[in-house]
Amino acid sequence: ESDPSVHDEL
């Protein structure tokens, strides 16, 4: 499960 507050998208 990933956390959406880790913004890895551009």
Add this chain to the structure above:
Amino acid sequence: MNIFRFFGDLSHLASIFILIHKITTTRSCRGISFKTQALYVTVFVTRYLDLFTSYVSLYNTVMKIFFIASSCYILYLMRVRYRPTNDPSIDTFRLEYLVGPCVVLALIFNYGYNPTELLWSFSIFLESVAILPQLFMLQRTGEAETITTHYLAALGAYRALYIPNWIYRYFSEGYVDPISVTAGLVQTGLYLDFFYVYFTKVLQGQKFELPA
């Protein structure tokens, strides 16, 4: 990283190169909304502040720097080098109607009450509507140079490709970012009308002209 996101990012890069190519080869920024371009600078600067705080990958860092630098360069081209070809009298969309609601939305929907998260959220909402001054201008003039429509198509394709990317990430990683997905769906939706005319006219070799 999956192929949808990768090709989406490539499409985004392509759109910027097409725009710079259009402005420099025709030596004119006619048909391009300065307001939309200024909004993109705002979007990139507010979102990529995390360049200084978090590292994702070399790819991510290089792309962020490129997007900030190229968007600033486009403003320079429009405002300084080819300024006489920029006609503000047809670029009349009111920016406060876009920026104001995005500030409110960011204050309500975000992943944390700190400056970085609030600005990130603001940038996501702002990006979703940043194309509106450009589309509004297109609507007003009723026509566009073919190269400008290729720019818009590449930009729209970038947004469209992020949707299968989110579906893929949901199934492969259990990753869901409701703010990006909601804003992204709205943003892609704004291109539907444009895409209809692009596919039925421009790709058939006709000029981009809206029905009177």
